[in-house]
Amino acid sequence: GEDHYYTFVLRETNFTRLCATKSMLTVNESFPGPVLYVRKGDTAYVNVINEGYYGVTIHWHGIKQPRNPWFDGPEYVTQCPIPPGTNFTYQVLFTSEEGTLWWHAHSDWTRATVHGAIVIKPALGTTYPFPEPDDEKVLVFASWYEEDVMELMREALSEGGLTTLSSAYCINGQPGDFYNCSRDSTHRISVDYGKTYLLRLVNSVQNTDMYFAIANHTLTVVGWDGAYVKPLVTSCLMITPGQAMDVLVTADQPLGEYYILLSPFFDGQADDFDHSIASAIFQYNGNYSYTGLPAYPSDFPGWEDVEPATSFVKRLKSLNSVEHPIDVPRDDEITTRMFISVSISMMRCPNASCEGPDGNRLASALNNISFANPDLDVLQAYYSNVAGYYAADFPDRPPTLFNFTSDDLLTDNVTLSDQGTRVKVLNYNETVEIIFQGTNVMNSGETHPMHLHGFRFYVVGLGRGNFDNETDPETYNLYDPPEANTVPVPKDGWAVIRFRADNPGVWYMHCHFDRHMTWGMDTVFIVQNGTTAETSIRKPPSYMPPCETDSSLLSA
Numbered sequence: 001g002e003d004h005y006y007t008f009v010l011r012e013t014n015f016t017r018l019c020a021t022k023s024m025l026t027v028n029e030s031f032p033g034p035v036l037y038v039r040k041g042d043t044a045y046v047n048v049i050n051e052g053y054y055g056v057t058i059h060w061h062g063i064k065q066p067r068n069p070w071f072d073g074p075e076y077v078t079q080c081p082i083p084p085g086t087n088f089t090y091q092v093l094f095t096s097e098e099g100t101l102w103w104h105a106h107s108d109w110t111r112a113t114v115h116g117a118i119v120i121k122p123a124l125g126t127t128y129p130f131p132e133p134d135d136e137k138v139l140v141f142a143s144w145y146e147e148d149v150m151e152l153m154r155e156a157l158s159e160g161g162l163t164t165l166s167s168a169y170c171i172n173g174q175p176g177d178f179y180n181c182s183r184d185s186t187h188r189i190s191v192d193y194g195k196t197y198l199l200r201l202v203n204s205v206q207n208t209d210m211y212f213a214i215a216n217h218t219l220t221v222v223g224w225d226g227a228y229v230k231p232l233v234t235s236c237l238m239i240t241p242g243q244a245m246d247v248l249v250t251a252d253q254p255l256g257e258y259y260i261l262l263s264p265f266f267d268g269q270a271d272d273f274d275h276s277i278a279s280a281i282f283q284y285n286g287n288y289s290y291t292g293l294p295a296y297p298s299d300f301p302g303w304e305d306v307e308p309a310t311s312f313v314k315r316l317k318s319l320n321s322v323e324h325p326i327d328v329p330r331d332d333e334i335t336t337r338m339f340i341s342v343s344i345s346m347m348r349c350p351n352a353s354c355e356g357p358d359g360n361r362l363a364s365a366l367n368n369i370s371f372a373n374p375d376l377d378v379l380q381a382y383y384s385n386v387a388g389y390y391a392a393d394f395p396d397r398p399p400t401l402f403n404f405t406s407d408d409l410l411t412d413n414v415t416l417s418d419q420g421t422r423v424k425v426l427n428y429n430e431t432v433e434i435i436f437q438g439t440n441v442m443n444s445g446e447t448h449p450m451h452l453h454g455f456r457f458y459v460v461g462l463g464r465g466n467f468d469n470e471t472d473p474e475t476y477n478l479y480d481p482p483e484a485n486t487v488p489v490p491k492d493g494w495a496v497i498r499f500r501a502d503n504p505g506v507w508y509m510h511c512h513f514d515r516h517m518t519w520g521m522d523t524v525f526i527v528q529n530g531t532t533a534e535t536s537i538r539k540p541p542s543y544m545p546p547c548e549t550d551s552s553l554l555s556a
């Protein structure tokens with residue numbers, strides 16, 4: 001493969017949206033940030049120069065980074081933040097992904113403004129598993145906040161309250177026609193009649209799953225999370241934060257303008273939630289007389305429509321072909337089975353002003369553990385054998401098997417979650433099955449897009465209600481399950497993933513809603529080395545950013 005060199009300058013930049021100007025952290029002064037273009041088999045070196053005011057890291061979302069966890073990016077998991085006034089060069093190995101993925105800041109909530117797409121073309125001498133499109137367009141979705149996102153995060157953490165309402169959603173940085181002062185800058189895609197376009201969608205919205213459609217046009221989904229899927233024809237798709245999709249669309253409608261819509265899915269308490277709709281315009285080239293507003297999609301789902309949110313991901317299937325084979329672990333190969341409850345929880349409030357019952361604040365947990373970042377990243381602590389920064393005792397089951405989806409959990413089953421840096425250790429090449437159970441604690445009406453670093457997993461099952469150990473395994477798709485790095489665990493439902501732990505290193509797993517992630521809906525896998533150099537973690541670079549912790553611990 002080829003080597004690519006990029007420079008990312010992190011810098012505060014002024015942007016004006018919705019009639020107001022604010023300063024925000026950006027890469028190379030653009031929002032969204034620059035697109036990386038590579039082929040499968042290439043390597044990218046990205047020199048991140050931090051000219052901002054606080055420490056930041058960058059993560060290469062969905063890139064497996066074989067044996068290369070030093071460059072994966074999540075702060076306090078695989079590195080400490082890059083301090084202001086310094087730089088850090090990431091090495092990104094594109095060994096097995098193909099399609100669209102993305103990069104983003106992985107420290108606090110800086111992802112809100114620091115993110116961009118990664119386009120991974122087929123390796124030289126190979127082609128797409130679908131007819132070559134005439135052209136392609138990258139569409140990146142994000143949240144817009146009038147306030148400073150770091151300030152919002154501090155509020156969410158100290159009060160756990162209802163302070164995270166976004167001001168708008170954006171398509172390629174633009175909210176679109178349905179917001180104040182926004183119409184003049186609505187993003188437009190110009191298309192030629194008869195041509196087919198490959199749309200590369202990335203969802204970097206902070207805290208909400210999104211529906212996406214183009215009025216009067218059929219979408220054919222051909223890729224998900226950096227792997228191809230069997231062509232899925234649909235009028236509307238659901239994409240969660242963290243996910244990327246490749247979609248073909250043919251400009252086969254009468255010349256004109258058509259709305260591209262992006263709207264939220266949320267079925268729960270609605271007062272702390274942005275229901276607004278972002279738009280862009282699919283605009284035909286040529287001469288036609290303008291007849292008013294662009295066409296609007298008929299039967300676009302409303303924000304409470306649960307069914308299309310849950311069923312969409314179940315319709316995706318991997319190719320399972322000679323050129324794109326899959327390797328789904330069989331039942332009898334599973335060596336570690338984990339049952340993980342995904343829940344909103346409560347935590348002791350650090351100050352007196354919390355909005356929750358009994359002076360507590362909202363938190364999040366996996367198996368009732370709210371993850372806490374250590375001062376020294378888990379990878380260094382593990383690699384250098386420094387004790388005291390994490391415990392290898394993340395539980396394989398929730399503490400109590402209560403009725404996850406009953407409605408009265410608010411009063412009956414809200415437990416204070418335990419805070420801690422508790423990780424799960426796996427042997428090299430173990431075969432893992434995780435059953436995620438979404439819960440209805442606090443009536444949280446959201447799916448949880450669970451994202452795993454370091455791997456692509458197979459989504460073998462997904463459904464509503466409580467997982468049933470007797471009957472639900474019979475519904476698993478072991479023939480052509482899709483591969484992904486982010487799975488939407490349904491509101492009041494479950495999802496089952498399988499993967500082989502063939503990537504030694506330290507790998508983060510978390511809900512891709514930033515609010516839930518910082519509240520503790522996360523944990524870490526340590527995959528131990530195999531017996532050979534080729535199955536062991538690569539050597540760390542000599543230039544990892546320093547941690548603020550006492551460095552004598554590291555040399556001890």
Ligand code: C2O
Pocket residue numbers: 059061074104106242451453508510512
């Ligand atoms: Cu896209 Cu850990 O994240």
Ligand code: CU
Pocket residue numbers: 447448449511512513516521
């Ligand atoms: Cu979540």
